[in-house]
Amino acid sequence: MRIGMAQITSGTDPDDNLQLVETATAEAAADGADLVVFPEATMCRFGVPLGPVAQPLDGPWASGVAEVAARHGVSVVAGMFTPDGDRVRNTLVIARPDGSRLGYDKIHLYDAFGFTESRTVAPGTEPVTVEVGDVTVGVATCYDIRFPALFTELASRGAELIVVPASWGAGPGKVHQWQVLAAARALDSTAFVAAVGQAVPEDPEVRASSAPTGTGHSQLTDPFGTVVAAYDEGVQIGVHDVDIKTAEKARTTLAVLNNQRRIPAGVYPDAELRTSL
Template sequence: MRVTIAQLEVSADHSANVVVVRQACAEAALVSADLLVLPEYASGYDPRGVGIEHAESLAGPFVQLLREQSAETGVTIVAGMVTFPEGAAHGADPGPDRAAAAPRASNIVVVVRGGEVVGAYRKVHLYDAFGHRESDRLEPGDPAAPPLVVTVGDLAVGIMTCYDLRFPESARRLVDAGAQVLVVPAAWAAGPGKVDQWRVLARARAIENTCAVLAVGQAGKGVSGHSLLVGPDGSVAIELADAAAVTSADIDAAGIAAERDRNPSLANRRYTVVPVPTAPTAPLTPTD
């Protein structure tokens, strides 16, 4: 599977972001990539916090761009974005139960292939840490929702995002569902020690699950960059710096299989992951 890592600098200007994303799609097509991974909040970002003001529907311009580009290029695209909460549309009345509170958006990762949205993951672990409170602006996903694993080329790709990387059970649940590669779009907050933690966590998720980890961060103000491709033995094959960059690499299914044969820790384990359920949420659909 050939992957293109698009470590983009994303702004609050959605129209400008469309131009940047289109360029990344062109670079992925140029190298005949099977998979293009964009960062979390690729549709619009503000380092002070992202909420309902940056939300778009799944029928909006950002997803429409991804659908067009995936249809034209044949590349599967994974991208983080913000959409409206359940049952809401842009400008809709929040209703009496929600009117008193500020409306919250949903942080999701969409998977687009052949012009269609083939999967969407709602961020389960909101970033309420290091002085940030995503839960003030975002609604969490249901931890009991089915894990999102899609086949790309000859590999099964599991989807999580950003702060999820700190929770090993999120990765293990995807691997239990068949994932051989973990894809982690992120806007990893900058700060003392944060890049080192990002690197250590990505390597740990790879080692403990004998899988490849593709962790794609944002570049720019307030975020860390340093996108990573980590092998199933924890070796770092690619690490970008903190500036915007696009690069590509191949992930070998045979290499993952060989590492799992050499290190059968998944077969040797004695515990399973069981999600703590919350109120169920309806599936995301590309409607207004």
Template sequence: MSSLRLALVQKASSLESAENRAALAAVAGTLEPDTGLVVLPEAFMRDFGAPGSDLAAVAEPLDGPFVAALTAFAAEQRTTVVAGMFERSEDPERPFNTLAVVDRDGLRASYRKIHLYDSFGYKESDRLVAGPVEPVLVDVGGFSVGLMTCYDLRFPELARELVDRGAELLVVPSAWVAGPGKVHHWRTLATARAIENTVYVAAVGQPGPRYTGHSLVVGPAGELVAELGDGDHVLAASVGRDALDDARATNPSLANRRF
């Protein structure tokens, strides 16, 4: 396939998992025809809640109600979905921060967040377990999609490893905490990951007031394909193989590396 239509769903999740599952019905009505990949934010299954609150109590297995709801949504819309959830781990007090990739047949892949947000006064590792240091890719509509979550965006080595393994599109579901300079960091890091790897970046976040919103798609030459402001919205965009090939022919920085 020469192009892939995306829908980035910038929507706040609540503290009630059932409400977030039910919200998928409203998302369905916003999708354009032939949308091949729907990307929901980090923690869409259930918001993080107040700092220090118990996430183990709300975590689910990968065959639980949230993934079942995603599967039903994907089957109805004939699409693939990426969404953030809290997944039970072997630690009874700390689950994983996981991305589930689902199509009409069920779970395709899962990525457990590698870099936990122990920064800017937060300590995500107090409540969550880091995933294994193993990049995860999945084929969607003929495009190789690499998975990253929120704080992962600040670590160029993960993006580069995904691209070395064939990623053409980096998908970054997030709950990017608001604060001074944070929108600037978000835009800059998403753009940098695209430029340095000559790859598409589709980064979707929850909106304010707690988070920054500004979901965006950046092209492989660093061009801004589309961006939202704040609030609940769905961003539609397409990624294309021709633009990817052109960027890599014009700027063969991956081939010119010496380290």
């Protein structure tokens, strides 16, 4: 299959951002993409109140994404926000060429590095996979990439490619962590991992925000941990070949999914003994 990775910069107007989805999808589809992946918070960037922009999956913004997917004959994954009482859900809309759509709600919330996502965002609970042609694709969002068990669960459900839309927070060492985590999750799951982030915002005030507004450096990694494509910090739309047979080969030769064992409680010595060894 061919995957489009749309490293864009979202603003605060959902209609303007939907036009970004249209333009980038058209470009990627013209280059043969079967799937086009956009960042987390494509609907509206972080750093502003999200409640007023949140819409249900059958609302106009997700419907617009579904229309884009159908118009260009591709699947599209893009980050949005859906209502949930006093909070919102950090949702990925997954739109298919037939105009249908489903959603994934981010499970692990970014309560780290001085940011408290759970104050305004409710967590999801269920991993999601979707079929794109003959390929099973798993989805995860940003901070999810720090949690290996989600990726091995997606792999156990058949995912050969896992896409990770993100709006990564800036800071010392953060880009390096993002790159290492993307490669590590590919090795954990013996799947391709397409980690697609927001580009670095051009507006210096947005860049200076404490909110996670993007660091760029989207990365496609194969199931053996080899980086297939690595972007810089700017806006970039790329389309890349993904040879799913590589995942099949990895799961035979690097059989971590078959070899992993649950460690029963009490197997390891207690902490005091371990510190004395």
